[in-house]
Amino acid sequence: MADMQKIQLDILGQVCPACLLVVLREMNIHRQQLKNGETQLIIKTDHRDTTRTIPESARKMGYDVEVRNLETYYEITIGKK
Amino acid sequence: MKSLSAKNNNPAGLPGKKTSSVRTLTEENQRLRDENVRYARYIREKTNQLLEVMGTQPLRPEEFDDSELLSLDPIGIIAGSFAQVYEYLNQTISDLSEARDELQAIFDATGVGISIIDQDFAIIKCNEKQRELLVDKQMDNVCGSYCYEVYCLKNGPGLDCPAVDTFATGRPVVVNEVRKKDKYFQLVTTPYARDEQGAVTRVIEVALDITARKKAEEEERRQRGFYLAEKSKLASVLQSLSEGLLVTDSRNRIISINGAALQILDLSQKQAQKLKINELFTDCPPEARTIFDVDTPEAFQNFEILFRSDNRELLLSVNAVPLFDGDGDTIGRVFTFRDITEEKHRQEVFHRTEKLAAVGQLSAGIAHELNTPLGSILGYARLLLKGDNLLPEQQERLSIIAEQAKKSGVIIRELLNFSRLSVQPPDRTITCDLNQVAVEAIKVLQTELDKRFITAKLDLFVLPAVTADPKRLEQVFVNIVLNSAQAIGSNGEINIASQCSEHEAQITVRDSGPGIPPEDLSRIFDPFFTTKPVGQGTGLGLSICAGIINDYGGAIDVRNAPGGGTIFTIILPLTGEAHGQ
Numbered sequence: 064m065a066d067m068q069k070i071q072l073d074i075l076g077q078v079c080p081a082c083l084l085v086v087l088r089e090m091n092i093h094r095q096q097l098k099n100g101e102t103q104l105i106i107k108t109d110h111r112d113t114t115r116t117i118p119e120s121a122r123k124m125g126y127d128v129e130v131r132n133l134e135t136y137y138e139i140t141i142g143k144k
Numbered sequence: 145m146k147s148l149s150a151k152n153n154n155p156a157g158l159p160g161k162k163t164s165s166v167r168t169l170t171e172e173n174q175r176l177r178d179e180n181v182r183y184a185r186y187i188r189e190k191t192n193q194l195l196e197v198m199g200t201q202p203l204r205p206e207e208f209d210d211s212e213l214l215s216l217d218p219i220g221i222i223a224g225s226f227a228q229v230y231e232y233l234n235q236t237i238s239d240l241s242e243a244r245d246e247l248q249a250i251f252d253a254t255g256v257g258i259s260i261i262d263q264d265f266a267i268i269k270c271n272e273k274q275r276e277l278l279v280d281k282q283m284d285n286v287c288g289s290y291c292y293e294v295y296c297l298k299n300g301p302g303l304d305c306p307a308v309d310t311f312a313t314g315r316p317v318v319v320n321e322v323r324k325k326d327k328y329f330q331l332v333t334t335p336y337a338r339d340e341q342g343a344v345t346r347v348i349e350v351a352l353d354i355t356a357r358k359k360a361e362e363e364e365r366r367q368r369g370f371y372l373a374e375k376s377k378l379a380s381v382l383q384s385l386s387e388g389l390l391v392t393d394s395r396n397r398i399i400s401i402n403g404a405a406l407q408i409l410d411l412s413q414k415q416a417q418k419l420k421i422n423e424l425f426t427d428c429p430p431e432a433r434t435i436f437d438v439d440t441p442e443a444f445q446n447f448e449i450l451f452r453s454d455n456r457e458l459l460l461s462v463n464a465v466p467l468f469d470g471d472g473d474t475i476g477r478v479f480t481f482r483d484i485t486e487e488k489h490r491q492e493v494f495h496r497t498e499k500l501a502a503v504g505q506l507s508a509g510i511a512h513e514l515n516t517p518l519g520s521i522l523g524y525a526r527l528l529l530k531g532d533n534l535l536p537e538q539q540e541r542l543s544i545i546a547e548q549a550k551k552s553g554v555i556i557r558e559l560l561n562f563s564r565l566s567v568q569p570p571d572r573t574i575t576c577d578l579n580q581v582a583v584e585a586i587k588v589l590q591t592e593l594d595k596r597f598i599t600a601k602l603d604l605f606v607l608p609a610v611t612a613d614p615k616r617l618e619q620v621f622v623n624i625v626l627n628s629a630q631a632i633g634s635n636g637e638i639n640i641a642s643q644c645s646e647h648e649a650q651i652t653v654r655d656s657g658p659g660i661p662p663e664d665l666s667r668i669f670d671p672f673f674t675t676k677p678v679g680q681g682t683g684l685g686l687s688i689c690a691g692i693i694n695d696y697g698g699a700i701d702v703r704n705a706p707g708g709g710t711i712f713t714i715i716l717p718l719t720g721e722a723h724g725q
Binding site for chain 2: 120125
């Protein structure tokens, strides 16, 4: 989708549960756009536990989640199923 | 929290009432501070509880101080997330409910019966089709009932129950045919749920009603059996027919032939199957061969055809009809035929005998009427000849009259002889040896044969006696051998051979003469038929022979030998076998 809005969320250096709360807050704020598939949330994190807690929570809310292990951090993409 | 805001801030150093008021405010301030701390702690505890539900760690104090915690509003955030989870769950529940309804509709609408059965063979669930197929209409609810009681009317699972195998092996089982309540089913059981140890706790049983197919198969089997029985019956009938039967295909090839046909045509089944029917009747005239052709639309009845094979020659009476398929197209021809050689021969003999009898009676009458005047003519001619006053011309004319009258007398005698044979019954008390008769006949004719340089060869097989007067039989042999000698003219050979079967003696006289023209063969035994010049034969010799042989219940026949010459065949029944004709 060419005109999809991508919201970058850099939480490098932060740990759980702060990371989770920050991400959940963003997901609540952009809830409608995420549900409609207009927006994707792209999170940069270097806290490994986050790659478990964020996808688990996002999937329970009905989102599609992809986790990529990049060189120095993880990239978690959250969007419409 | 680094600072808490107080509702009343009392500045220090105020006297009296003011001091009291400051103290009160300070106390109030402290109380509010304490409450603030309790609320912050409460919020932190509840946030941690919620985070635990979210599957993550509790907040660490260094992570957010109370002020930051309050400004972040974690409970609000988690509540918002829970709202999304709740919404998603509701959506999922709605989707699942829809899916369940769809599944139930499919479950009920499918053309096969489906049951879910537990380890105790209790029915957990069954669809409408299964109810329709195997559940009594009076039963409202089958869930919890035993499947073997409801579906099979048994007290326990049967040996042919595939669910037993699936529970035991954990694998799907297919049974192609099971009978339940007068219906036939193909059953498939497949594991549906397992316990923690992997043992199957529930199976799905799918029942496909194959009753209609089974009945169709049974009907087909019955019809096939009927067809095979009819085919076998028909084959037996065809094989037992005394008439030959042949069926050809659209290319005139023989596709079916019965035993009688093989026997008549002297063929083996194997030989026949390779042949085209035209190849069997190669000697037929072209117009006769059309009856065999599949392209000939007409049917034929009693069509007489000459069949030649090796040294045999048979006259067959053939019926031919076209063979049609269900659409009325010609797919071959059916032929029935019988060997009428003997029948034809007997007919000829019968006609000849009839003719002989008629001519005999006529001859007797004529001979009797002519004999007396002829005797008078001869007597008076001789009397006149004795006169001495006759002129030479008169004497010559009288001599001619006497000679012609004498010749006529011979003819009259032969006629009388012939008529006697035709009307007098033969003497059945005398027996003779046919070989001896032949030998005696040759002796009588030896001078004549020598004169013509004709050699007589005898090849005689010892024969039992036949019932016949040897003198009359000798007359037959003399007549036939003399005929042969006259046919040869001079320089030739006459072979006389005899043989014997269980009931008959047969003797053949074969000459090396020119043979008899085919058109004369059927008339050779007719009275007064002769090929000799006028005045040289009466045409009664062979008729008399035929008459004598017929009198003794035998048969006489003539045919041209393949290598030239003529063969006369005389057949006489052995003594004890004779029957009058």
